[in-house]
Amino acid sequence: MDIGFAPEDERFRAEFRDWLSTAVPAQWRDPGFWSRIDADEGFALRREWDAAKAAAGWSGVDWPVEYGGRGGTAVQRAIHDDELVRAAAPKPVNTIAAKFLGPTLLLLGTEQQKRELLRPILRCERIWCQGFSEPEAGSDLAGIRCRAVLDGADYVLNGQKTWTTGVLRADWVFLLARTDPDAGRHGGLTFLLVDLATPGIERRPIRQLPGGSDFGELFFTDARVPATQVVGTPGDGWRVALTLLAHERGGSTLGQYRALRQEWDAVALACGRLRRGTAPVADDPQSRQRLAGSLVDIELLRLHAYHVLTQVEQGRELGHGASVTKLHHGTTRRALSDTWAEVLGAAHQVSAPVPGLDLEPLRTAMLHARSDTIWGGSAEIQRTVIAQRVLGLPKEREDR
Amino acid sequence: MRFEPSPEHRALGEAARALVDDLGPDELRSGYEDPDAFPWTLWDAGAKQGWLATLAPVEHGGLGGDLVGAAMLARALGGGLAPGPLVPTLLVGEVLRLCGNPTQQAEWLPALTRGDLVGALSVSADWAAPDPVRVEVNDGWLTGPCGMVEYATAADLLAVACTDDTIRLVRLSGTRGIEVEPLDAMDGTTRLTMVTLTGVAADRLPKRDGAREELLARGAVLTAAELVGVAERAVSSTVAHLRSRRQFGRPLGGFQALGHRLADLWTGVVLAGHGVLYAAHALDEGLPDRDLMVSVAKAKAADVATAATATMIQYHGALGFTWEHESHLLFKRAHRQAAQYGDTRWHRERIAALTLDGVR
Numbered sequence: 001m002d003i004g005f006a007p008e009d010e011r012f013r014a015e016f017r018d019w020l021s022t023a024v025p026a027q028w029r030d031p032g033f034w035s036r037i038d039a040d041e042g043f044a045l046r047r048e049w050d051a052a053k054a055a056a057g058w059s060g061v062d063w064p065v066e067y068g069g070r071g072g073t074a075v076q077r078a079i080h081d082d083e084l085v086r087a088a089a090p091k092p093v094n095t096i097a098a099k100f101l102g103p104t105l106l107l108l109g110t111e112q113q114k115r116e117l118l119r120p121i122l123r124c125e126r127i128w129c130q131g132f133s134e135p136e137a138g139s140d141l142a143g144i145r146c147r148a149v150l151d152g153a154d155y156v157l158n159g160q161k162t163w164t165t166g167v168l169r170a171d172w173v174f175l176l177a178r179t180d181p182d183a184g185r186h187g188g189l190t191f192l193l194v195d196l197a198t199p200g201i202e203r204r205p206i207r208q209l210p211g212g213s214d215f216g217e218l219f220f221t222d223a224r225v226p227a228t229q230v231v232g233t234p235g236d237g238w239r240v241a242l243t244l245l246a247h248e249r250g251g252s253t254l255g256q257y258r259a260l261r262q263e264w265d266a267v268a269l270a271c272g273r274l275r276r277g278t279a280p281v282a283d284d285p286q287s288r289q290r291l292a293g294s295l296v297d298i299e300l301l302r303l304h305a306y307h308v309l310t311q312v313e314q315g316r317e318l319g320h321g322a323s324v325t326k327l328h329h330g331t332t333r334r335a336l337s338d339t340w341a342e343v344l345g346a347a348h349q350v351s352a353p354v355p356g357l358d359l360e361p362l363r364t365a366m367l368h369a370r371s372d373t374i375w376g377g378s379a380e381i382q383r384t385v386i387a388q389r390v391l392g393l394p395k396e397r398e399d400r
Numbered sequence: 401m402r403f404e405p406s407p408e409h410r411a412l413g414e415a416a417r418a419l420v421d422d423l424g425p426d427e428l429r430s431g432y433e434d435p436d437a438f439p440w441t442l443w444d445a446g447a448k449q450g451w452l453a454t455l456a457p458v459e460h461g462g463l464g465g466d467l468v469g470a471a472m473l474a475r476a477l478g479g480g481l482a483p484g485p486l487v488p489t490l491l492v493g494e495v496l497r498l499c500g501n502p503t504q505q506a507e508w509l510p511a512l513t514r515g516d517l518v519g520a521l522s523v524s525a526d527w528a529a530p531d532p533v534r535v536e537v538n539d540g541w542l543t544g545p546c547g548m549v550e551y552a553t554a555a556d557l558l559a560v561a562c563t564d565d566t567i568r569l570v571r572l573s574g575t576r577g578i579e580v581e582p583l584d585a586m587d588g589t590t591r592l593t594m595v596t597l598t599g600v601a602a603d604r605l606p607k608r609d610g611a612r613e614e615l616l617a618r619g620a621v622l623t624a625a626e627l628v629g630v631a632e633r634a635v636s637s638t639v640a641h642l643r644s645r646r647q648f649g650r651p652l653g654g655f656q657a658l659g660h661r662l663a664d665l666w667t668g669v670v671l672a673g674h675g676v677l678y679a680a681h682a683l684d685e686g687l688p689d690r691d692l693m694v695s696v697a698k699a700k701a702a703d704v705a706t707a708a709t710a711t712m713i714q715y716h717g718a719l720g721f722t723w724e725h726e727s728h729l730l731f732k733r734a735h736r737q738a739a740q741y742g743d744t745r746w747h748r749e750r751i752a753a754l755t756l757d758g759v760r
Binding site: 001002003004005006075268271272282285288289291292293295296297299300303304306307309310313324327328380382383384386387388390391392393394395396397 | 401402403404405406468639642643650651653654655656658659660662663664666667670671672674675677678681684692693696699700745747748749751752755756757
């Protein structure tokens with residue numbers, strides 16, 4: 001048993017924390033700052049900050065130096081994510097590329113792709129979004145209908161993607177398209193990299209449950225994509241997507257824990273300020289039970305992060321165990337959202353229930369929590385993966 | 401970062417589980433409804449394997465091991481449905497290790513370590529009892545209700561936390577003023593008794609601040625470990641059943657409602673296992689978050705064990721409602737241990753006190 005980090009990892013933490021202490025402007029650390037400024041202005045600030053972080057050498061922590069990374073370890077990346085949240089640093093703008101596309105390219109990309117694509121991800125010169133979901137392909141990802149037909153040196157893309165996070169601000173999209181309709185549900189898919197400035201692509205925002213428009217729709221009408229912009233081989237897109245989703249499901253558990261604990265702390269703080277009857281909510285026995293119950297699962301996420309890091313350090317495959325991380329994080333954050341609404345009572349509806357208490361960032365977060373059991377493979381999909389792949393229960397239908 | 405039991409820790413658990421699987425079922429069944437039963441065969445075999453020496457110092461015949469190892473042992477015994485007072489006996493040893501003077505340690509620890517003495521414990525006020533647990537000391541004589549005590553009918557040595565913040569040792573045989581009333585506990589893998597003292601002679605251990613809390617914490621972690629073992633067995637048995645049992649022309653495990661529930665429970669077992677591992681390590685190392693994490697571990701283990709065993713009954717259908725099937729053994733043990741060393745409500749309240757009361 002050793003729940004500490006190696007001296008070189010602690011040195012890394014100290015140096016990064018030191019850098020963060022001056023790099024994050026004090027007013028940005030107030031969570032309310034970001035909800036008070038215009039969304040576009042906020043994004044521009046964050047993009048600039050993220051690029052400066054990369055320039056200072058603090059991005060791509062576990063990517064090889066030759067592709068612009070820091071050449072560190074997965075453990076250091078986890079420490080990086082943790083410290084970023086602790087320092088209340090701006091939310092990264094190119095997450096989907098930094099966390100998912102980049103590692104996938106490192107595993108399956110060509111040398112040229114790695115050289116051309118990885119650095120601009122870190123420097124936020126090219127912002128990416130992920131084009132997986134379609135109106136008829138949500139949980140059933142293999143139901144993709146978006147067609148890519150080879151025509152000379154190009155694929156001609158037709159179809160629709162939807163619920164695409166970050167689509168309005170992205171420069172490029174990586175997507176799955178059907179290149180061979182006769183090769184079975186999983187067989188004829190190809191993983192393509194597409195410039196959103198390509199003629200024949202239209203984007204539309206979709207307003208989300210919390211009120212903003214972080215996702216939207218993509219329409220392709222005879223959009224031409226050079227056939228060289230395939231990751232893996234044509235027809236092998238399903239495997240590429242699964243490789244990518246494994247990163248999405250393993251995620252960065254320590255950073256997720258830290259963010260969730262901060263949200264719990266914010267709920268706890270509000271419970272000290274708000275009253276139920278004549279006493280603070282924090283003194284109400286039933287509210288205390290609810291809050292403690294939430295914290296149990298949140299702290300266990302921290303321990304699960306230690307477990308994941310142990311597997312990583314020992315060079316073991318996470319395999320389908322990554323679904324445990326995804327399921328536990330999603331259900332725990334959603335349960336905190338339920339707790340938040342219950343313990344704060346009517347006060348959870350408004351952003352400033354008492355003077356001096358700004359609950360808007362928490363309210364937005366707790367509404368966003370409803371999506372944590374949906375994106376990247378819903379909680380139900382994770383349960384199916386665990387039931388079949390981990391527990392060895394039979395498939396729901398034997399005719400597949 | 402190496403957040404996992406060592407190979408030695410694992411081996412300890414595996415050897416214990418093999419022994420329990422070999423000897424346990426017969427002893428468990430034959431004694432389950434017998435109020436005077438004590439699992440001597442398993443007890444002696446376990447003692448030979450070193451169960452009771454796990455935590456004791458080497459100079460007193462112990463193995464000088466840590467709580468992580470003891471938790472692996474407890475998890476194996478929970479999963480094996482082992483009857484007997486392992487946890488209270490280990491804890492009486494811990495009382496002596498933590499508080500005893502050298503003479504007391506030399507007198508009691510070697511015999512406890514060999515399994516020659518059976519330990520019983522009254523440190524917790526949180527068992528629901530007709531009378532509050534309250535043992536007072538007058539001129540060295542102990543008087544008052546000890547509450548529910550495991551195996552007081554068979555035990556030799558009772559450690560009692562008294563109202564003057566001392567812990568005292570009572571010899572249960574040949575001492576006057578001790579009333580031991582056997583209780584018909586629902587869970588037949590233990591023997592519960594109500595113990596009341598009236599002017600009883602006892603050995604006083606040197607006072608040590610926080611000794612009672614230390615024992616409660618250790619008891620909570622070891623009990624949580626047993627609960628994880630119980631929950632793990634409930635999940636794996638239910639999975640095996642759902643894979644083989646066919647209805648509607650296909651295995652029951654192919655029904656999504658059942659598979660998803662099992663996935664949640666298995667996830668809970670994994671997380672509760674993390675909780676126990678961390679809490680044991682935190683106590684071994686005196687980590688600053690130890691109190692919080694002991695309560696996290698106990699609350700989660702209790703919740704997942706009661707949920708998993710209830711689901712086990714349900715998913716075995718009428719079979720699971722029979723006396724013959726092991727479902728009820730696991731269910732009853734889960735509920736008994738969920739209430740020991742602080743039930744879930746108690747631990748949640750402690751978590752609240754440790755976190756909420758500091759932020760205002």
